[in-house]
Amino acid sequence: MIFILAPSDTPAAENNLGIRQAKPTGLDQPRWPQNNTATKPDPNPQPNAPIRFSNTNKSTPAQTGESTRRAQPVVKPITLIAAIVAGAAGVRVKLAPLPPTQCLQLKGVVLVAFGGDRRRMIEDMRIRNLSPQTQRVYVEQVSRFARHFRQPPERLGPHEIRAWQIHLIEESRLAASSISVAVAALRFVYTVTLKRPWIVEDDIPTGRQPKKLPVVPSPEEVARFLDAVKGPKHRMILTVCYATGLRISEAVSLRPTAIDSQRMVIRVEAGKGRKDRYVMLSPTLLKLLRTYWKEAHPKEWLFPGDRPERPITACAVEIACRQALEQSGLGKAITPHSLRHAFAVHLLESGADLRTIQLLLGHRSLNTTSRYLRIATSKVCATASPLDSLQAITPVVPDLVPA
Numbered sequence: 001m002i003f004i005l006a007p008s009d010t011p012a013a014e015n016n017l018g019i020r021q022a023k024p025t026g027l028d029q030p031r032w033p034q035n036n037t038a039t040k041p042d043p044n045p046q047p048n049a050p051i052r053f054s055n056t057n058k059s060t061p062a063q064t065g066e067s068t069r070r071a072q073p074v075v076k077p078i079t080l081i082a083a084i085v086a087g088a089a090g091v092r093v094k095l096a097p098l099p100p101t102q103c104l105q106l107k108g109v110v111l112v113a114f115g116g117d118r119r120r121m122i123e124d125m126r127i128r129n130l131s132p133q134t135q136r137v138y139v140e141q142v143s144r145f146a147r148h149f150r151q152p153p154e155r156l157g158p159h160e161i162r163a164w165q166i167h168l169i170e171e172s173r174l175a176a177s178s179i180s181v182a183v184a185a186l187r188f189v190y191t192v193t194l195k196r197p198w199i200v201e202d203d204i205p206t207g208r209q210p211k212k213l214p215v216v217p218s219p220e221e222v223a224r225f226l227d228a229v230k231g232p233k234h235r236m237i238l239t240v241c242y243a244t245g246l247r248i249s250e251a252v253s254l255r256p257t258a259i260d261s262q263r264m265v266i267r268v269e270a271g272k273g274r275k276d277r278y279v280m281l282s283p284t285l286l287k288l289l290r291t292y293w294k295e296a297h298p299k300e301w302l303f304p305g306d307r308p309e310r311p312i313t314a315c316a317v318e319i320a321c322r323q324a325l326e327q328s329g330l331g332k333a334i335t336p337h338s339l340r341h342a343f344a345v346h347l348l349e350s351g352a353d354l355r356t357i358q359l360l361l362g363h364r365s366l367n368t369t370s371r372y373l374r375i376a377t378s379k380v381c382a383t384a385s386p387l388d389s390l391q392a393i394t395p396v397v398p399d400l401v402p403a
Contacts, residue, residue, distance in 0.1 A: 117153060118143075121193045131274065141185035153189055158203040161186060165205075176209040214341040215332050216375055222342055228328035233312065234320035236292045237303055241336050244279040245343035245361050247272060248314045248336035254302040256293075261286055268362070277362050344369070348376040 118139060125135045145164055146153055168174045168182060183206040190196045190204065198204065217225065222242055229235040240251050250271050258267045264281045271277060298304055305312040317336060325334055332338075344357050358369040373379045 117189070117193060121189050124192050125188070129274070137181060138185040138188055141182045142189050145182070145186060154194055158198070161204055176207050180206050180209065213371065213375055215334075215338065216341050216345045217330070217332050217334055217338060219342075219346060221330055221332065221334075222339065225324060225328050225330060225334050228324040229320060230324070230327075231320055232292060232295065233303055234317055234324075236288065237312070237317050238321065238324075238336060238339060239288060240285065242339040242343055243282055243285040245340050246279065247340060248317060251336075252303055252311045252314055252317065255300065256298060256302050258302070259286075259289060271362050273362075273364070275362060277359070279360050341372075341375075344372045345375050348372050349378040351378075 121142065122135060122139065125138065130138075142153060145161075146156070148164060148167065149156055149160055151160075164186075165179065165183070168179050174182075183204055187200045187204050190198060191200055226235060226239055226242070229238055237248075237251050240246060240254070241248060244251075244266055246254075246268060250268050253270075254266070254268075258269065259281065260267065261281070264283075264286070265278045266281050268277050268279060300309065301311040303312045304310070305316070314336070321334065321336055340361070344361060347357055347360075348354070354366065354369055354373070357372070358366055361369060363369045375381070
């Protein structure tokens, strides 16, 4: 059974597992780290001995009925917040608010520490229908922020937020995009969950991100790269990414029912931003998909993973992509998302209008799609240089031979 625990100084009591614990205080207790004081580990712990939570009031063996517990390792009282799910016996984990060197082992019990505001934060994100990935990342970022200062977020303010941002820049050396994710999580928890009357642009600032253009392979390089992919399933996924412009997360989540050979379209369900859209299904891609179908015979998912009831992971495709890049010998760094960029640029170079490409890619704003204008060789890069319009200047060489 997994218990969520946090440090406390409340008196402890005996439970039915033979463990001395504090009285439950309910789920409304804050589950972020509560204070700066950490529990001091026992200097001579016994590895296989059961854990006892000691009380501040000393009791005699006659009162407890068990005199053998004096030799057992002691952990200071901790507040029991909730028992969540059943777990495996003998699992070793670290108690988050405790020092990293202290590890608690208990038969059938895992001790973890979180915060109470976390539940309210998750509820706020669910009310706003944020994606599960966004919820996981936001909770992780706020937890790191709270653990760094060993205080719950409600006790921290703009001064700590500024120090945390400097820590991410100077010590962690994170990229600007990673820091912006941490800032977005802090803005959410303070403005939405904790309802602080702050001006987020001033109190929780974010840095400017560099405007980088993607590296786009040519059609010949794409064909060479796809030929170097070994696995037929991985090759088919990467081919779908280039032929339709899907994101890798959208490609691995396709179902056989999404392929509409009558209308020659592919239905993308719950893409980025939980938006549905349609993309074209070329005759060449349909032929390749039918060949793949005859060989793989997929059922629920078009590209199943090791477990047939789940799709293949994007990480597995990225590993196959790196292996194919080494095998092909191309000098450009090609990723699954590079094939999506190549899809947009090659369409733009072949004469497709920008609005159509925006709908195919699923971009919310046309400004996001317009950056491909700076890459396409038929647009900005095809503009003639003024140097070409100048008349050729022939250098005058003096005739040294007298007439």
